[in-house]
Amino acid sequence: MPSAQRSATLEWMSAGAMPLPLRVEGLVKDYGSVHAVRGIDLEVQPGEVFGFVGPNGAGKSTTIRCMIDLLRPTAGRVELFGLDPRRDGVEIRRRVAYIPGELRLPERLTARRFLESIGRLRGGFDRKRLEQLGERFQLDLGRSIRQLSSGNRRKVSILSAMLTDVDLLILDEPTTGLDPLMQHEFLALIRERRAAGATVFLSSHILSEVQRVADRLAVLRGGVIVAQGTVSEVRGRTRQRVEVWFETDAPAHLATLPGIEGPTLDGRRFTAMLSGSVRPLLDALAGQPVATMLIEDPDLEDAFLDLYAGES
Amino acid sequence: MIRSSRELLAVPLRALRRSGMVWALSMAALIGMTVAFWPAFQTQPDLTKIMEALPQALIDAFGLADFGSPAGFLRGNLYAVMAPLLLAVAAVMMTNGQTAGEEDAGRMELYLALPVSRQAVFIGRLWASFVWLVVIAAVMLIAQLASDAAFGLSIGTDRLVATIVLCLLLAAWYGGLTSLVAGWTGRPGLALGIGIALVVAGYVIMALFPISEVLAPWRHVSPWDWALGGDPLVHPSEAWRYVALAIPAIAMAAVGTVAFGRRDVQSA
Numbered sequence: 001m002p003s004a005q006r007s008a009t010l011e012w013m014s015a016g017a018m019p020l021p022l023r024v025e026g027l028v029k030d031y032g033s034v035h036a037v038r039g040i041d042l043e044v045q046p047g048e049v050f051g052f053v054g055p056n057g058a059g060k061s062t063t064i065r066c067m068i069d070l071l072r073p074t075a076g077r078v079e080l081f082g083l084d085p086r087r088d089g090v091e092i093r094r095r096v097a098y099i100p101g102e103l104r105l106p107e108r109l110t111a112r113r114f115l116e117s118i119g120r121l122r123g124g125f126d127r128k129r130l131e132q133l134g135e136r137f138q139l140d141l142g143r144s145i146r147q148l149s150s151g152n153r154r155k156v157s158i159l160s161a162m163l164t165d166v167d168l169l170i171l172d173e174p175t176t177g178l179d180p181l182m183q184h185e186f187l188a189l190i191r192e193r194r195a196a197g198a199t200v201f202l203s204s205h206i207l208s209e210v211q212r213v214a215d216r217l218a219v220l221r222g223g224v225i226v227a228q229g230t231v232s233e234v235r236g237r238t239r240q241r242v243e244v245w246f247e248t249d250a251p252a253h254l255a256t257l258p259g260i261e262g263p264t265l266d267g268r269r270f271t272a273m274l275s276g277s278v279r280p281l282l283d284a285l286a287g288q289p290v291a292t293m294l295i296e297d298p299d300l301e302d303a304f305l306d307l308y309a310g311e312s
Numbered sequence: 313m314i315r316s317s318r319e320l321l322a323v324p325l326r327a328l329r330r331s332g333m334v335w336a337l338s339m340a341a342l343i344g345m346t347v348a349f350w351p352a353f354q355t356q357p358d359l360t361k362i363m364e365a366l367p368q369a370l371i372d373a374f375g376l377a378d379f380g381s382p383a384g385f386l387r388g389n390l391y392a393v394m395a396p397l398l399l400a401v402a403a404v405m406m407t408n409g410q411t412a413g414e415e416d417a418g419r420m421e422l423y424l425a426l427p428v429s430r431q432a433v434f435i436g437r438l439w440a441s442f443v444w445l446v447v448i449a450a451v452m453l454i455a456q457l458a459s460d461a462a463f464g465l466s467i468g469t470d471r472l473v474a475t476i477v478l479c480l481l482l483a484a485w486y487g488g489l490t491s492l493v494a495g496w497t498g499r500p501g502l503a504l505g506i507g508i509a510l511v512v513a514g515y516v517i518m519a520l521f522p523i524s525e526v527l528a529p530w531r532h533v534s535p536w537d538w539a540l541g542g543d544p545l546v547h548p549s550e551a552w553r554y555v556a557l558a559i560p561a562i563a564m565a566a567v568g569t570v571a572f573g574r575r576d577v578q579s580a
Contacts, residue, residue, distance in 0.1 A: 061579070070427050072578040087504035094427035106327065120319045121426045134474060160422060 019082025021046055021168045021199040022067065026076035029062050036062040038223035039076065044201055049194050051210030051217030051231070052203040059223040060203045061101045066174050067201075068098050080168065094123070098163035101133050101172035101203070104154055107147045111156050112141035118162045126163070133159045136189075137182060150177040158186060162193075169193060169200045175209060187213045208297050211235065239275040246270070247289040256285055316428050320436030323423070324410045325443060331409075332444035335402045339448055340455035341397070343378055346389045347459035352478040353385060363388075373519040377542075382460075382467040383545040391545060395452065395477040397515060398537065403487035404507030410437040411568075412494035412503045415578050424577060438491050438565050442484060449480040467545065481557035482539040486511055488561035488568075495568025498578040507538045535560075 021045035022312040029037040037059040043048045065071040066078050069085035069092070078085055080092045106114055110129070119125030134141045139155045148156065154177045161169060163195050169190075175183045190213050204210050211216055211231050217232060227234050239261065244250065249305055250270035255263035257280045265271040268291070274281060280293065285293070353359060360380035363371070370376050375392025378384035411434060414420045423433050437564065454478050460467060490507040518536035521527040529536050538556045542549045 065579065067578075069430075070421065070424060070579075090427050090429055093425060098422075098423075098425040100418075100425070101419050102418055102421075104325075104421070106419055108327070108330075117319055117323055118422065118426065119424065121316050121428055123316070123427065157422070206545055 017118075018046070020044060021081060022050075022201060024076070024080075026064070027063060027066060027073055027078060028075040029059075029066060029071060030074045036223055039064075040220070040223075040225055042218060042228075046059050046198060046199055047194060047197055048211050048215040049190060049200040049202060051214030051247075052201060052218055052220065053204055053205070053207055053210050054220030059221055060205075061172055061224075063220070064098075064101075064170055064201075064203060064263065067170060068096070070094070080296065086235040095167040097122075097164070097166045097169050099157045099161045099169075099171045099174045101176070102256065105155050106152055107146040107155060108144065110142055110144050111139060111148065111152075111159075114145060114156065115141070115159055115163065117158045122164055123161075124164045130163060133162055137185060151182065154178055155182065160161060162189065165193075165196065165198070167198060169198055169202075171200065172203045173205065174202070175204070175206075183209065207238070236276065238297075239273045239292075240278075242270075242272050242274045242281065243294040243296075244270045245291040245293070251284075251288060253302070254281070254284055257281055284302040317436070320423075320428060320432055321439050321443075324440035327442055328406055328412075328444050330412065331406065332447060335398075335444075340397070341396060341454045342394065342460045343390065343452060343455040346489045347386075347456070347463050347465055349389075350382075350385060350463045350465045354565065356378075357534070369523040372522055378546075382465050383471065383543075385465070386456075386467065387543070388544050391475050391479065392540065393515065393519075395476075396482050396540065397511065399445070399448065399452075399483040399514075400486045400511045401477050402510065403441065403483035403505065404407045404490045404511060406441040406444055407438065407487040407490040408494055408500055408503045408507060410441055411491055411572075412498050415494075415498050416500045418579060421559040421577065421579070429567050430573045431576075434491075434495060434569050435565075436486070436571070439537075441487055445480060445483055445487065448481075450471070451474050452476055452479075469546050470548075474549055476558070477541075478539040478544050478549060478553060481554060481561065482535055485535045485557045485563040486514075488564035491568035492564040493562035493568070494574035498572075498575070508541060 020043055023192075024042040027037055028035070040059075040063055042050075045292050052060055052063070053083075057242040062071060066073050066081060067085060069089040072086065081095060083092050083236070085092055089200055098306070109117075114126070115189040116125065116131055116275070119130065133139075137155045137159065139152055139159065140305065143152075145153065145156065160175060161171065169290050171190075174184055176223075178186060190202070192201055196262065200213075202210060202214060214231055217228070218225045227237060242260075244254075246268045248268065250265050250268060252265060254270050255265065255272070256262065259274050259280060261273045263270065274295070319543055343384050357380070363376050363379040366376065375387045376384070377387075378389050381536055414437070420433065424430055453472060456476070457469065459465070466511075489510060492505040493506050494500070514536045515536040517534035518531050518541065521531040521534075532541075535557060536554050542553060
């Protein structure tokens with residue numbers, strides 16, 4: 001886009017005239033007596049990476065499937081670029097690429113044949129780009145999908161969403177089955193697409209993955225959003241698991257530090273959950289005979305235990 | 313638009329290639345093997361006498377009338393039951409597999425996320441199933457003509473074409489019915505079950521209802537009767553028979569397509 005045109009567009013956006021890439025208002029989706037999504041509100045700004053985090057079964061895929069018009073909301077509304085997925089589905093999907101969480105591909109086709117088909121249906125298919133993406137993700141495009149491992153199948157789905165430049169990427173658990181190297185490559189690709197102006201809606205049950213790339217995120221649990229904000233805002237409300245090994249017995253005063261919960265002193269080993277800043281702990285450990293130390297994200301259930309508890 | 317429509321047809325056409333070819337070759341083999349018995353059958357006039365001695369109801373039920381003639385031989389062995397039955401089953405299986413089957417397996421989702429309408433995806437799959445049915449019917453006709461020539465069975469090509477076209481339309485009627493259930497529910501087991509059950513029920517109504525005086529008038533509710541009730545191997549069939557099969561087939565497919573556009577897509 002020429003710079004003059006771009007700045008004019010941005011001005012229009014800032015004036016509020018440009019519809020948001022994604023807006024969800026009071027979304028409810030029931031399957032009979034099962035309430036999968038129970039009233040979700042979201043707004044995703046142009047050019048941001050928005051993380052959509054929650055444990056399995058929280059309603060992430062149901063919400064996403066409503067955006068793509070695979071499901072019809074029971075109540076509430078979804079808008080993409082100001083358009084209604086049901087009425088303007090084709091127009092919306094022209095600007096959106098989607099990676100489904102549950103991946104099922106045609107077994108008998110080669111990856112190349114399948115992706116060519118997807119590219120032709122999407123329009124603006126560029127064979128050279130497909131080959132470059134195949135090389136980047138180390139995917140043998142000539143192999144039949146049936147022969148591919150789950151990680152390589154996942155790469156096929158990633159490539160299917162990256163064949164053309166779209167305005168919005170909706171990615172449902174896109175890195176499941178990828179090795180760490182490929183996860184890294186994928187997140188690099190996401191950053192590139194954001195730099196090129198695309199908006200990304202990234203669903204995951206792995207907080208650390210979303211944290212590495214997202215600007216803002218929402219945490220979903222039991223069909224409702226229990227936290228929403230910038231990554232650091234939400235992060236500040238979560239807890240991390242701390243494990244410290246000492247060369248001598250673990251000092252008892254660690255248990256009384258601010259932010260430390262559920263401490264366990266077991267000989268030379270100290271474990272606890274830590275909420276808030278890590279600084280008091282690091283200060284207390286300075287000068288201590290620390291052998292090794294680990295601070296990690298617990299699984300999502302534990303990380304957002306407080307949020308969940310508050311919600312319930 | 314045209315390019316995407318072509319691709320939406322090409323994808324299921326390719327997916328059906330293996331099963332379509334197996335169906336076509338199986339039907340050709342069935343026809344070839346059946347006609348191969350014609351020369352031996354002709355030299356056994358006793359067989360014809362045995363057939364003629366059967367009760368009239370049984371003769372009518374299994375299409376065994378005039379069994380010693382070329383038309384009677386083909387009707388009794390192929391076109392009264394086996395050929396239309398197998399073609400209808402092929403239509404139900406292919407249609408179901410490409411619509412509710414693919415949806416239930418989660419393989420339709422990536423296509424439905426593309427800038428094409430849901431209905432276009434569904435219609436592409438119905439067309440692909442119909443195209444393969446036409447291919448199977450064409451192979452049947454070629455196999456029939458070749459077998460007739462090889463084994464000296466003499467029957468008018470126009471009668472064969474009419475009979476096979478009526479079998480094709482009967483199969484399309486069941487394909488349309490299957491697409492209606494598949495489009496409405498997205499449940500492959502249900503669509504397959506209803507499709508096959510009504511294929512069998514249609515045959516039973518046409519073949520066995522005439523045995524009972526009370527039920528006899530009801531034979532006309534069966535699409536089998538519309539297709540084959542005029543004995544197309546012997547007599548030219550009325551135009552309404554073609555229309556009565558084709559129009560509902562198209563209508564049911566259209567309703568199934570609309571229904572598919574209005575509901576939730578099944579997830580894998």
